Amino acid sequence: MTDPIHITCPVCQAKNRIPAARLAANPTCGACKAPLFPDTPFELTEAKLNKHLKNDEVPLLVDFWAPWCGPCRMMAPAFAEASKQMSPNVRFAKLDTEQNQAVGSRFQIRGIPLIILFDKGREIARQPGAMDARSIVGWVGQHLKG
Numbered sequence: 001m002t003d004p005i006h007i008t009c010p011v012c013q014a015k016n017r018i019p020a021a022r023l024a025a026n027p028t029c030g031a032c033k034a035p036l037f038p039d040t041p042f043e044l045t046e047a048k049l050n051k052h053l054k055n056d057e058v059p060l061l062v063d064f065w066a067p068w069c070g071p072c073r074m075m076a077p078a079f080a081e082a083s084k085q086m087s088p089n090v091r092f093a094k095l096d097t098e099q100n101q102a103v104g105s106r107f108q109i110r111g112i113p114l115i116i117l118f119d120k121g122r123e124i125a126r127q128p129g130a131m132d133a134r135s136i137v138g139w140v141g142q143h144l145k146g
């Protein structure tokens with residue numbers, strides 16, 4: 001990781017610079033004061049995702065889901081639990097594929113739920129299907145090692 005680390009605010013998408021040593025100290029956005037590492041996964045639109053992919057230097061795990069998808073809704077608590085366990089090393093976000101239909105073809109999504117792990121704007125790995133919290137944490141850890 002670089003130091004300071006660039007990270008996009010999950011609320012206002014301002015670009016923040018945080019010294020690496022302060023990442024675990026619950027830093028807040030310089031522009032809107034929102035926590036940069038919220039307790040629960042934050043909602044993205046495609047436009048917001050673009051800003052995160054452009055600026056973030058902390059890995060981002062995105063849950064591509066939709067309100068009509070039963071397995072997606074069932075997985076939500078596990079995703080939130082995994083988010084708590086992995087903060088601040090990874091940030092967790094959710095993207096509603098029904099409201100952001102262009103992401104389906106852009107990321108070649110064939111089925112949801114689908115999680116995609118991004119680091120410095122690039123896709124590192126993806127995993128389709130509902131997972132429990134332990135599996136999510138294990139899967140992310142495995143892909144961030146390399």
Ligand code: ZN
Nearest residue numbers: 009012029032
């Ligand atoms: Zn902000």
